[in-house]
Amino acid sequence: MIANPSEAMNCNDLENLLPVYLEGDLPGDAKVRVDEHLERCADCRKALDFYRELESSLVERRVLRPSPGRVAARVAERLGIRARRPAFNTWVGVPGILSAALILFGVVMLFIRNPVKEFFVRYEDGLSIRLSPKLGEWVTQISQIGGGGDWVLLTVYGGVFALIMLTGSWMVLKFVRE
Amino acid sequence: MENKGFQTGEEAGLVAKALRGNEKAFRQLIAQYQPMAYSVVRGILGDREDVEDVLQDVFIKVYRGLSGFRGDSKLSTWIYRIARNEAVTAARKRDPSGPPVEELDLQTPARTRPDEQYLQKARQDYLGRCLGQLDENYRVVLELRYMGEMSYAEIGEAMDLPIGTVKTYIYRAKVELRKVMTRRGHAGDRKPE
Numbered sequence: 001m002i003a004n005p006s007e008a009m010n011c012n013d014l015e016n017l018l019p020v021y022l023e024g025d026l027p028g029d030a031k032v033r034v035d036e037h038l039e040r041c042a043d044c045r046k047a048l049d050f051y052r053e054l055e056s057s058l059v060e061r062r063v064l065r066p067s068p069g070r071v072a073a074r075v076a077e078r079l080g081i082r083a084r085r086p087a088f089n090t091w092v093g094v095p096g097i098l099s100a101a102l103i104l105f106g107v108v109m110l111f112i113r114n115p116v117k118e119f120f121v122r123y124e125d126g127l128s129i130r131l132s133p134k135l136g137e138w139v140t141q142i143s144q145i146g147g148g149g150d151w152v153l154l155t156v157y158g159g160v161f162a163l164i165m166l167t168g169s170w171m172v173l174k175f176v177r178e
Numbered sequence: 179m180e181n182k183g184f185q186t187g188e189e190a191g192l193v194a195k196a197l198r199g200n201e202k203a204f205r206q207l208i209a210q211y212q213p214m215a216y217s218v219v220r221g222i223l224g225d226r227e228d229v230e231d232v233l234q235d236v237f238i239k240v241y242r243g244l245s246g247f248r249g250d251s252k253l254s255t256w257i258y259r260i261a262r263n264e265a266v267t268a269a270r271k272r273d274p275s276g277p278p279v280e281e282l283d284l285q286t287p288a289r290t291r292p293d294e295q296y297l298q299k300a301r302q303d304y305l306g307r308c309l310g311q312l313d314e315n316y317r318v319v320l321e322l323r324y325m326g327e328m329s330y331a332e333i334g335e336a337m338d339l340p341i342g343t344v345k346t347y348i349y350r351a352k353v354e355l356r357k358v359m360t361r362r363g364h365a366g367d368r369k370p371e
Contacts, residue, residue: 015353016349016350016353018353019348019349019352019353020349023345023349025345047356050356050359051352051356054352054355054356055324057301057302057305058305058320058323058324058325059324060298060301060302061302061305061321061324061325062324062325062327063298063302064220064302064325065212065213065216065325066212066216066230066233068205068208068209068212069205069209071208071212071230071233071234071237072204072205072208072209072237074234075204075208075234075237075238075241076201076204076205078234078238079238079241
């Protein structure tokens with residue numbers, strides 16, 4: 001395929017060599033002679049450009065590939081393998097959303113707290129008595145941060161609730177996976 | 179399960195889990211081998227609308243045959259053969275009077291502009307038709323290399339060919355493709371020096 005090393009290459013010699021040249025697979029002396037020919041031959045440079053563009057177009061064909069997720073879902077369906085919703089959505093997503101909703105509720109309370117303020121204060125007192133005086137004291141102290149608004153208390157409750165739910169979900173998820 | 183035929187112990191574990199009905203493991207297996215299987219099916223069938231159906235058939239056969247896989251060949255070689263057989267069978271069933279040509283479904287990123295999508299589709303449509311005029315082996319190696327993003331060694335392993343032969347196929351395929359495109363007037367003709 002490679003012409004006699006003592007001779008200069010012509011376009012016919014290059015016909016089959018350009019893809020090899022582009023891939024960097026030509027031995028040193030052949031590469032030098034291809035370089036020399038390309039320097040003086042505009043047609044072969046054009047052909048080389050064609051192979052470069054061809055490579056890009058072939059790479060671009062990847063956009064035709066269907067997503068593995070779609071194929072897997074259809075194959076699983078046809079095989080009768082029960083398609084489970086991703087565990088993340090079930091065990092972490094739902095409590096996560098609920099917790100976020102609770103915290104959002106606390107923030108909303110900041111703006112409309114006056115009508116319900118007394119209720120929460122009473123609830124806080126009752127909770128303190130039912131649980132333990134020490135906890136009640138601690139909760140009251142926290143509720144004084146930032147000016148003593150009930151939103152602080154609600155956010156803390158929401159955060160604790162979220163933490164408990166997410167930890168529980170993580171443990172269940174781990175158990176299910178194993 | 180022995181690791182014979184598997185690239186890694188992890189792959190063997192994945193197959194074992196898939197066989198126990200672990201859907202996640204089976205999905206992972208599909209994700210790993212789908213580009214290769216798709217390239218083979220597409221290389222043989224070309225731009226046909228049933229390419230994805232045949233691809234599903236391939237993985238159904240893979241799933242059903244996994245328990246009998248003894249590791250006499252590499253897993254990739256085994257899946258390659260299934261993909262090739264399924265595609266060849268589908269090609270034989272093709273209606274000679276008028277094979278359906280697929281309306282290309284490009285999985286482009288959402289941000290791609292409509293005019294870019296149109297040009298991309300036209301380019302791929304044209305390239306698909308030109309590829310269709312090459313020999314099957316040439317089409318398949320090109321698809322495996324570029325669509326399947328496989329190295330020469332991986333292609334050689336799957337097709338059970340020496341790396342040198344794979345390279346030769348790819349170089350010749352490109353030269354042949356240029357000839358096809360030149361005949362169609364799209365490859366920048368040159369006059370021999």
